[in-house]
Amino acid sequence: MYSLILQERSRISKLLCNLILTRSMGGGPRTFPGGVNKWKWKRMHEKRAREKENRLLEQEKEIYEARIRSQIREKLAGKPVASYDTNPSSASHNPMSPQEHIKSLANRFMKEGAEDLWNEDDGPLKSPPSGLNESRGLVRPSGRAGSIGSPINMRKLISEGRSLASGQDNVSLTNTSSNFVKPRNYSVQIRRRFQRNESSSNEDDSDSGSGGDSVKSFGRNIVSTRGNMSNRNVNDYIKNAKVPGLKQRKYWRNENSSDSDSDYELSQPSANDSRRPMFSLGGEEVSEEDEDLRKRGRDVKKMGSSASLGKYDVKATKRRVLRKLHDEEIVLSEQVELIRHELSKRKLVENEELKGEEETIITQRRFDECGISPLTIKALSSAGYFYMTRVQEASLSVCLEGSDALVKAKTGTGKSAAFLLPAIESVLKATSNTAVQRVPPIFVLILCPTRELASQIAAEARVLLKYHDGIGVQTLVGGTRFKVDQKRLESDPCQILVATPGRLLDHIENKSALSVRLMGLKMLVLDEADHLLDLGFRKDVEKIVDCLPRKRQSLLFSATIPKEVRRVSQLVLKREHTFVDTVGLGCVETHAKVKQRYLVAPHEFHFQIVHHILKEHILQAPNYKVIVFCTSGMVTSLMYMLLREMKMNVREIHSRKPQIYRTRISDEFKDSKQLILVSSDVSARGMNYPDVTLVIQAGIPSDREQYIHRLGRTGREGKEGEGILLIAPWEEYFLDEIKDLPIEKSPVPDINPHTKLKVENSISKIDTNIKEAAYHAWLGYYNSIREIGRDKTTLAELASQFSQSIGLQRPPALFRKTALKMGLKDIPGIRIRK
């Protein structure tokens, strides 16, 4: 379904681009008639288009009214009502039944939100309760409004239509509507268009017979010129919508003539086409001249509809010459506007759908329905996985087929299992096809950015492999001795390897046995793909990919996939890969259940504010579990020491800590409650710490993506969560990067003097070396952020303020080499070591 949406969306955007391109490639004049500029010209025509729509609407109403009157006349003259003949030639001259009118009107006007189509002449917005019966009278000769000259109260008629459509009168509507004669002369394409319309809406019309549908379609076809084409093929739309009347004529002409010039002329309509003029009212001839339109509308009102006049309807039978479009720009801007309108409408609908679906991440689809090994299903059941999550449902079939895929799904929605399940299948398939070897080839390689994440993925793989004897999974990450890795891989061979790029590359470049084992690779997975294809990792990843067999399946997963990454993903993926996006283009990439706030306060107050927030949160959530993200390893360390000094239950994790310590802390935090983890970005991506209640980001993240991933440590598996971003006033520019996310400003809390003093005391107790290291790390981090790092003088000033805020007398000195590298040599405020 997602791929269908994607295809459709890309098709629409292509069409839009084509239109814009066609326009721009033509060069086009810079000024337009009357000396107006392009935008003024465009706005003018947009206004015209809107006016045209309103006119058409008015005219449509008038025609309906006229038909109702003719119906009443017929009735008064004693002719049978709605005795339709299925023969189009005769039936088309008969009046429509009042119920048909109501239904047709209802199609257009009675839908929720259609009130904006109404105008003052349509009667009061809310019909009085007694009005229903009266409005019935409108369409029945016995009623008060049956008198021909009385104005028709459209609102009453519509509210009547509502009750009819839902009430017992449905039956009669069905009966009569089924006799409606379809306009036969329309090509299959047009009919298809109607059919699409039929299925697109009015689900509430349970009474729709085939003829009734035609009536509905008829109404909707006209509506569609307003851009109401929710389920309609936009290609058709563009072809058809250019000038609807013109298009219809073209079809007739194609059937009867080869003269291209006469494309712009109406063919002589046959008797079968007698309803056609109504369609063409939605077309060009009605749109061309406003006054003419109005007049014609009034004429119809005066004379009765063409349906009642039958063969005497001169208007319907007269050969009308169409005026050529005097300015194609009108059409073009209308088209573009319509497509835009359609796109934004779809986006809204999708957003609404996704919002609804977001509440539950688990789908109705069971794992045993997707053709994976029964032993894996058994393992899934033991782990408590019975139904797929949305990303699993959307991507499993694609991945199991063997296609390359780029998969985007929100944080904590089960992406790991989504790639592990096809990975296991791939191993099963490969082992059954390959002769037993002493050292088995590595069939699946999973790359991820951090050591903890590699361990987590390997652990999840082991859970899924519980009943698969003989299939092993190993990790290859930094922080361990190279030789130890080699021995482990030899003594405990595996078919699935989870690695961080740096360490894997070490092994490949050292020509260890691993390189040979990788020659049998069937599947490559990049978890946190956007990060791995980021500048920091890209070179390593490229080198690794160069050493892998070309004939393999590649899967890229992440919660964020920026456009640049989509482009560079071609480094890994085949050109004909599938993009599975369960978030949706332009949709919010964070979870609705995660409340996001931001606070702006000078840096010197950040420690106090973090302490205050934590205290408040602990009071509110007794089972608290908080992650505080800091900008770098050493700042993390400083924050940890401060909070520890202030007697909070806190742990730290960052790259400066030995791996064994990191693993212990990570495991402890996974299983614990009432604990605060102060972390650098090593925990930002992929880490699945269950039930995190709050994520605090102290200082701006490196980019928007990192913000989303850090925040994604809370609110996993559809649970609730909270995120707070704490920034200094000069970091506020970052808010622009996340302006599409539902983040709200929070007031800076009042810190009581007692807490202030406590924090200052605690800071003073922290070792100066840690503070100095924190200053260097702080400077390094912000220097690497383009927006801040380019103004070195300001950066140095801000760094000085930071050093003061952590109790340093003056900014610590930098090594000359470091200062040079950072472009900070000779910058005022930056001290260089002698």
Ligand SMILES: Nc1ncnc2c1ncn2[C@@H]1O[C@H](COP(=O)(O)OP(=O)(O)OP(=O)(O)O)[C@@H](O)[C@H]1O
């Ligand atoms: N089908 C399922 N049924 C129940 N729970 C599931 C299912 N699939 C995954 N989970 C659970 O969902 C949680 C999140 O899964 P996972 O860590 O794979 O998320 P993710 O999408 O990779 O997140 P991130 O973007 O942060 O990496 C895990 O606790 C996992 O056990």
